[in-house]
Amino acid sequence: MLDARTAVESVFREESGRIIATLIRISGSFDRAEEALQEAFASALAHWPAKGIPQNPGAWITAAAHRKLIDQSRRERTKREKQDSLLHATAAAIPRDNFDLEEMSMPFPDDRLRLIFTCCHPALNREGQVALTLRTLGGLSTAEIAKAFLLPEPTMAQRLVRAKRKIQEAHIPYAVPPPHRLAERLTSVQAVVYLIFNEGYSAATGDRLVRRDLCLEAIRLGRVLCELVPEEPENIALLALMLLHDSRRDARVSNGQLVTLEEQDRSLWDESEISEGLGLVEQALHLGRAGPYQLQAAIAALHAQSKSARDTDWPQIAALYGKLLEFNSSSVIALNRAVAIAMSAGLEAGLQAIDALGPSGELEKYYLFHAARADILFRMDRLEEAAMAYRTASGLAGNRIEQDFLARRLASVEAAMRERQAHGS
């Protein structure tokens, strides 16, 4: 039998996003909704142990929070009447005074849809979008978000305040965008979800468990997005992409060291995530509207299906990167394509493709550009050049895990150089 605290925590995790979305609609304010939700969970903690867990805990919380909203608005009204001079500033939305539990317990999928579009509104900066999405839809505390992004809590709190103030003061609507704006607005939502995933997935320093939570949260948001806007191939592909990347989490770091895709022990890959991811990729592609997340998911799917790096369908991957470049002419994508060319058409062709990217200048300060170049040179047995490229990469790498990885590669090149010298003399 569940104890009351566990029940409260589980309702919070499962339903707080849905509940707060409804409370924001009713109250017209993120702050009021948050306050009411907190108070409702506090009363659940106070009442459930003695009175037992209600049959529909989510509806109980929603109803309690709604009552808090009404109390709040009464308090504010009294305060306003006392402080007449403040009248102009507080155009508070007064919630309906009557409500019934039946209605509150009904699912309001539209409210979460409103919430996600408002949190990811392009008039907010990306940092604010991410923070607000995690805080409201994800139900994470400000402290948890700050920890996940390796920032001091006041900085994160400030971001949230700024985003909420902009919503309020510029009148960003709490609404699902009209059909002719849906596509561009969805792009913004997808970008926020993927950014949250990547923040958790990147090899940056920080508490690994916290970062893992961030990945799971992004995957959960990805599922919500698929549920709210179904039959949208890019949403499905985004979820697939995250699952397929996440499936490698146990294999890509070993004893605190980064392991390349090629060297990963593929038996450690999470099979259930792979099979779900592959199914979703197929489902997305079946809808017949290509897009960048589908291409990336298709690439991840090819890796997931390969027994080893050697067995991988590199020509197909190179072709998919080529298609991806048509959507997004990023030099990082071009770099990935060049690597795929090296693995399929041959090292010489790959090196040429990489060197062709150098003069653009954009990649000069990107450690993976030099690391990829070094790797190809190493395979071509051009050891001195490989060592030089690894040293350049090392000078640009950001964190310890990346530095360690490059140091190990450089050591391998230097070992090969010594061996060659020994044989030569």
Place this chain on the structure above:
Amino acid sequence: MRYMMLIYTQENAAERITPEEMENVKATHWSVMQEATQKGIFHGAEPLKSTTTATTVRVQEGKVFSTDGPFAETKEQLAGYYILDCKDLDEAIEWAGKIPSSCGGASGCVEIRPLAGLPPR
């Protein structure tokens, strides 16, 4: 809520504007103003003369100092404004998207700022 839409263009490019393009830009402005008026949300719009006519005034220690030019040198210059009463920011963004800001082959932009209203005396 009333929003002010500040139109920024690249003045040096605006000098190269062809008569046809000028007619086109004017016609678009007239149609936006007409549509906004019909909807009852129009609260004014007007172009500004170029920044070569601008004077910046500062008061320091009770003395008035005037200098030639706009207060800041920027790539794009304030060229005009609209004030429209919109339901929310999304509606304001829709209207801002209709207002021409590029001319003479150079792109421009429209900055949307909600009007704060006068505080009570």
